[in-house]
Amino acid sequence: MKQLMKGNEAMAEAAVMAGCRYYFGYPITPQNEVPEYMSWRLPQVGGVYKQAESELASVNMLFGAGAAGGRAMTSSSGLGISLMQEGISHICACEVPAVILNVARGGPAIGSIQPGQADYYQMTRGGGTGDYHMIVYTPGNLQEACDLIQLAFDKADQYRNAVAVYVDGCIGQLMESVEIQPRTPDPKYQDKPWAATGWDGKSRPKARFTSVFMDAAKCEAHNDHLQEKYRIIRETETRLQCVDTEDADIVLVAYGTTARICTSAKRMAEKAGIRVGIVRPITVWPFPYRQVQEACAHAKAVLCVEMSAGQMLDDVKIALNGTKPSYLYYRLGGMMPAAKDICREIVRLNEEVR
Secondary structure, X not given: OOEEEEHHHHHHHHHHHOOXXXXXXXXXXXXXXXXXXXXXXXXXXXXXXXXXXXXXXXXXXXXXXXXXXXXXXXXXXXXXXXXXXXXXXXXXXXXXXXXXXXXXXOXXXXXXXXXXXXXXXXXXXXXXXXXXXXXXXXXOOHHHXXXXXXXXXXXXXXXXXXXXXXXXXXXXXXXXXXXXXXXXXXXXHOOOOOOOOOOOOOOOOOOOOOOOOOOHHHHXXXXXXXXXXXXXXXXXXXXXXXXXXXXXXXEEEOOHHHHHHHHHHHHHHXXXXXXXXXXXXXXXXXXXXXXXXXXXXXXOEEEEEEOOOOHHHHHHHHHXXXXXXXXXXXXXXXXXXXXXXXXXXHHHHHHHOO
């Protein structure tokens, strides 16, 4: 049954319904409703909530719970995720399942408490050490956010890796009607013989989690193993949505709330006789390079719309590989783009590339 819920609370409930029983976090706007909700909800289902003393502590508690085989999650905004980067690197290096929710705000540094998308590099490139990656989902509405939170737990178990859900603060704070169903974990990944749940010297191997390799050849072999996993993820886990791109004059590329605003701009531009398509990446790592290029094949130009100074534009340019002119319309610091302004830019571009 559908119910009206606030974004952060709905995403927290979705995590609980996916089997999350351990949450560790620290308050920061605009995601404070997530830990507040988890603080009373998890005890109802026999779970554990812990407000850590810092984001550093949160991510290391997340590491421990995941290493013990639990479905565990943390959440923060960009400032807190920055402090978690070292721990995230350890989680990925040690192949521990974990789910991380970033409800992003305007930056840089402390910035504003309004919605932002300036954490794109942080989420897709990572600030921790080494060649590691997380799967990063960017939902465009609250129902999709709830669905992807639940999927994130499955993919974290499947690949034994950190998986992130990256939303702007608008999705965390809005209210929409959602339907959240219990999600049973995939039986293939419920048994975790690698987890630190006790060792009797017989039926289970001794659990060992380390990212220390003093022998360079062994470190390289471990990295090769991780890179092969990331290759498989790139081939199988990319997601995007394409709308009316087949005969579009101008294709908009956007994610999250920005993509929703682009839908209104598209309708405005079409009244002016311009054919407009929208490409919405749902995974920004792995980024759907091939699919974006194919979706933009017939366009005269591509306009990337972001609440950042063109961070996703780098990936769009890689996807297009010089085959199409690409442009950027952006707002910064927590300011959101207006549909009428995007439409104005579409009209200008259409005249320029005619």
